[in-house]
Amino acid sequence: MSQDWVASAFRSVIDELGLGSLLEDEQRGACACRVTFEDEMLVVDASDCDGELASSEPCRHTVVDALTDREVAGIITRSNGIERRYGDRGVELLGAAGRFVELLGDRDERLAEVGTVRPLEVAAELETQVGAVADIAVESGLIAVASGIDSYESALTSTVGLTIGHYFVDRDLDDEARLQGVRTLETGSEARIYARPDSVPLYALDVVDETLSETERRQLLEGYEAIAEGVVEGDRAPSRAIEYVTGEPANPLLTRVLSKHTSGYGILEDLFADPRVTDVYVTSPVSRNPVRVVVDGESMTTNVHLTPDGARALASRVRRTSGRAFSRANPTVHATAALENGAGVRVAGVTDPVADGVAFAFRKEADDRFTLPALVANGTVPAAVAAFLSVAVERNAAALIAGTRGSGKTTLLGTLLYELTPGTRTVVIEDTPELPVAPLQAVDRDVQALRTGTGDGLEITPDEALETALRLGDGALVVGEIRGDEARVLYEAMRVGANANAVLGTIHGDGAEDVYERVVSDLEVEPSSFGATDLVVTVQTHRTPNGRDRRVARIEEVIVSDDDIWFESLYELDGERAVPTGRIDRGESRIVDRLTGSSEEYAAVRRAIAERTTVLSRLADDGRTSPREVAAAYADRGRE
Structure with missing residues (x-):
């Protein structure tokens, strides 16, 4: 007898006894996620689940609970090496749900519980009602926010990136964007260029990092920690770190990914792996600006964003490889760097107080193989x-x-x-x-x-x-x-x-x-x-x-x-x-x-x-x- 059959039979008995809602409530509350606040961001350590707020009701429950007494500018979930950042609509919806639950208090326990996990359903239920509870739904903003949202999947979209990479990739795509071409890069990532009628072209990167399995991501994180803590050192540190954590010959893909995020320039390694890309611009403040590129002489916006930690990591990398000072006391830098594939780039950087945070212009050097x-x-x-x-x-x-x-x-x-x-x-x-x-x-x-x-x-x-x-x-x-x-x-x-x-x-x-x-x-x-x-x-x-x-x-x-x-x-x-x-x-x-x-x-x-x-x-x-x-x-x- 299979475990799935037993689970199905158990569920049927529970439903016949009318206890299904109790089971759902128990499942919704059984979230081991931990939350912290970093600046104006709610950060969720979702190590025990996938951190997908669109599909995980327990995670939504935890987030809304945290938002009952605090407003935030953004929501980040981190799970098994993957970091997801949620945009304005999702933050507005869950923030409104938090305000609704806080204002509702103990007036209606059922609505309070459902509101933490299914706020769209609560808004739909109260939209045509009158009374104190309906007024609370209006006052909290829940009805107004929910009126423009048809599903959790459409509101709770997220950008995705590796936690060790300090970047995230925006998966949203304009409805009118038209695919112009696809190229597989030597790093294993894939670049797509879309024409957009009302803007510059979009250079969309499908990063190979996202193709890793959960086991591979865990091995990658353990290898990263082994290098960070000095357990593994030397020129072959990435491959030796993978061998150290797996006890097996190094996986070439994991070695490449780990190498670019430890000894290399991170996501820039993927962008410059495209021979058409000549320039990469990191514009400050990085939290509001995507990375931009020049492809065959044409300026394009990418779907890649660096985190503030990512910008600081780049600054540290430039200081280390160039030997040049770069700080508030020396807020500009002009240097050269070598990528993992051996290509050279020119680096120009600025930081506080002459700019609003760290910003860089990277330019691929002339190919010295030409005659x-x-x-x-x-x-x-x-x-x-x-x-x-x-x-x-x-x-x-x-x-x-x-x-x-x-x-x-x-x-x-x-x-x-x-x-x-x-x-x-x-x-x-x-x-x-x-x-x-x-x-x-x-x-x-x-x-x-x-x-x-x-x-x-x-x-x-x-x-x-x-x-x-x-x-x-x-x-x-x-x-x-x-x-x-x-x-x-x-x-x-x-x-x-x-x-x-x-x-x-x-x-x-x-x-x-x-x-x-x-x-x-x-x-x-x-x-x-x-x-x-x-x-x-x-x-x-x-x-x-x-x-x-x-x-x-x-x-x-x-x-x-x-x-x-x-x-x-x-x-x-x-x-x-x-x-x-x-x-x-x-x-x-x-x-x-x-x-x-x-x-x-x-x-x-x-x-x-x-x-x-x-x-x-x-x-x-x-x-x-x-x-x-x-x-x-x-x-x-x-x-x-």
């Missing part, structure tokens, strides 16, 4: 355009790479460093490391990095960096993003010729005219100094049927005549790709003329560009685009 042949292969740069840039850089041009945020300026600049002759000494000046210094050094390029700052700690200023760079050897000078003092540094380098070698940098702007205005008017560089620029290369993002891509939009040469400066296009967009304007072929380009060697003529540079076009096309077609393969192909450049 110029790789950009030819993926369609970012046509082979002919790439060949011109290659020859210009090899022959020591002074060039600025311009574009808007996320347009690929740093990526293109990084690829051009491989185009310098292998024996060229290169000094890179950056405030935040982004250029591929280590990959260049790994293929036997002589690259020295200098880190600048604003006087915080042991960093040096851009002016000091320039003086140092010019003493570090005869070679090319590369200045990272130009925002302020870097402009004067760069143009001083161009003015003195940086030892007659290439000078390169990136700057925010759209075209040579825009860059000139920014450099001369905003950054206060003399117009005559700007004339030391040979080329302005503009890159941009553009929409394609497969999303947003990056491309070189135009290349302009800087013309200086007496006191006048103007710009001529050498390559510009024709449809989707940049093509020659004919200025070089007509023999009119001043930069091509300047690039000729002492024993060469203009035509020699044109031939070099044509030959370089063939070389880059062949490398791209053959798939020989890695730094090592490109370095090997360029090994004989610059040799007599």
